[in-house]
Amino acid sequence: MLGIAERTVTAADGTTVVVVTPRGELDLAAVALLDSALRSALATAGTQPRLVIDLSDVDVLQPVTLGVLLDARRRCRAADGGLVLVVSAPGVAATLAETGVDPLFDTATELQAALARICEAAHSNH
Numbered sequence: 001m002l003g004i005a006e007r008t009v010t011a012a013d014g015t016t017v018v019v020v021t022p023r024g025e026l027d028l029a030a031v032a033l034l035d036s037a038l039r040s041a042l043a044t045a046g047t048q049p050r051l052v053i054d055l056s057d058v059d060v061l062q063p064v065t066l067g068v069l070l071d072a073r074r075r076c077r078a079a080d081g082g083l084v085l086v087v088s089a090p091g092v093a094a095t096l097a098e099t100g101v102d103p104l105f106d107t108a109t110e111l112q113a114a115l116a117r118i119c120e121a122a123h124s125n126h
Contacts, residue, residue, distance in 0.1 A: 023057040026065040049081035084114040
């Protein structure tokens with residue numbers, strides 16, 4: 001069963017980041033829920049969205065859900081924001097690599113590193 005949590009955190013440098021944490025299987029049945037959660041997170045994040053999608057608790061990442069992740073990335077970039085994926089499970093990393101989308105995403109292996117990376121990106125853009 002898929003569950004998705006959203007929370008807003010303030011990084012050490014004061015950057016506000018919305019963290020979305022899906023749990024379970026990201027498959028065809030999860031596409032609409034994931035899309036809705038990411039759109040909500042982007043609305044919460046404001047005009048220059050900083051978004052971290054923590055995939056640490058994802059058991060299965062099916063390629064059908066990658067379009068939703070890519071759309072969130074596109075929306076963040078279009079608004080001069082940023083998006084980082086937390087990828088710690090070998091299966092999730094393998095799906096990103098096998099589909100060829102891994103170079104399109106900024107990734108980290110744990111949440112604190114992702115928060116640091118998105119803060120670095122926020123400051124390098126200004």
